[in-house]
Amino acid sequence: MTATLNQLTPNKHARILSVGAFRPSNLVTNDDLVEAIDSSDEWIRQRTGIITRQRADAETSVLDMAEGAAREALANAGIEASQLGAVIVSTVTFPFATPSAAAALSGRIGASPAPAFDISAACAGYCYGVAQADALVRSGMAEYVLVVGVEKLSDFIDSTERTISFLLGDGAGAVVIGKSEVPGISPSVWGSEGEKWDTISMTNSLLDLRTLALAAEANPGEKAIAAEGTEKLWPTLRQDGPSVFRWAVWEMAKVAKKALDDAGITSDDLAAFLPHQANMRIIDEMVKQLKIPETVVVARDIAESGNTSAASIPLAMHRVLKENPELSGELALQIGFGAGLVFGAQVVVLP
Known part of the structure; x- marks a missing residue:
């Protein structure tokens, strides 16, 4: 007779229990960057909505930021790290493949x-992590899951590059996800368009190592070690800006609409909209296409924090709840791309 395998006891629902954040202390203004890209504060504000961005110093690592956000999220959830059933980190800037x-x-x-495992899905990484955590909790494989989005994009910037360098900031956001008596996370709408994989990518550039601020002694075991000489090929971020903009504006509104439909609600039911903080013009256009009412709080953290990739949505959630605590327990649409x-x-139901 074939033995019968034991099965996990599933949980019917999951929800976000808490959020935490780490924002670096270095404030970088547009005026600090414009000379290198032959631009102006006005040009950056008009094209992106960014006024400042926060960047980490050489002594602050990806792990330092992730830890700061994680500890706040755990404290706000009222649990110990030892109670976690999984740790998920979404990042593209941790300097080790393994x-x-x-x-x-x-x-x-x-x-x-x-x-514990990483997700490499760039600006959608946090939403991918939420989808994974939701499944782990509902399946019964974990009681609590920590999801962290963290980036130190300043380590991968060519300050003279005009397509993306001036957009980027650093930071970390984290959430704890656990079981719920009522639905707290709708079905995830996620996917990829791999034929366009090279529209945003890291490309090796010849950089002056002194501009990278990657001193090995600052964070032993995490910082890139400079080779002999003053120049070295270094991976830096670049994008086909017009193509990315069109894709984000037209295609992502469709994804957001499907997420609302799959959740069984309309934009009128939302209390907050938490889009990836890529560009203020993209955010504003999505608001129009989704017909989001003026009563909905729209996250515009990008104005002060810049584009922080996988960290942008939890950082935006953290700011929205700090400024509007009455939104706790209300519905929010989040989308990363x-x-x-x-x-x-x-x-999601806001923590």
Whole structure:
């Protein structure tokens, strides 16, 4: 007779229990950047809506930022790291292919032996992480899951590059996801358009190492070690701006609409809209296409924080709730999209 395998006891629903954030202290204005790209503060504001962006110093690592956001999220959830059933980190700027940032973070915060893994989905990475955490909690594989979006994009910037360098900031946002008596996370709408994978990418550039601020002694084991000489090929971010803009404006509104439909609600039911903080013009156009009412709080964290890729949505959520605490328990639509090209969206109950 064939033995019968034991099965997990599933949970019917999951929700975001808390959010945490880490914002670097270095404030970089448009005026700090314009000379290198032969531009102006006015040009950057008109094209992107960015006034400032926050960037980490050489002594602050990807793990430092992830840890800061994670500890706040855990404290706000009222749980210990040892209770986590999984640690998920979404990032494209951890300087190691292996081991993962999640494994290192798990050790730092005391989450071992929880499984830990990274997601490389750029600006959609956080939404991908939420989809994974939702499934883990509802399946019964984990009681609590930590999802962190973290980027130190300043390590991968060519300051003279005009397509993306002036957009980028650093930071980390984290959420704890656990079981719920009522639906707290809608079905995820996610996917990719891989034929457009090279519209946003890292390309090796010949850079003056002194401009990278990557001193190995600042963070042993995490910083890139400079080779002999003053110049070296270094991966830097670039994008086909017009193509990305058109894709984000026209295609992502469709994804956001499907997320609303799959959640069984309309934009009138939302209290907040948390789009990836890529560009203020993209955000404003999505608001128009989705017919989002003026009563809905729209996250525009990009004005002060810049584009922080995988960290942008949880950072935006953190700011929205700090400025509007009455939104706790209300519905928000979140959507991430970026390099890959990849996308992900869900309607969530705000923590």
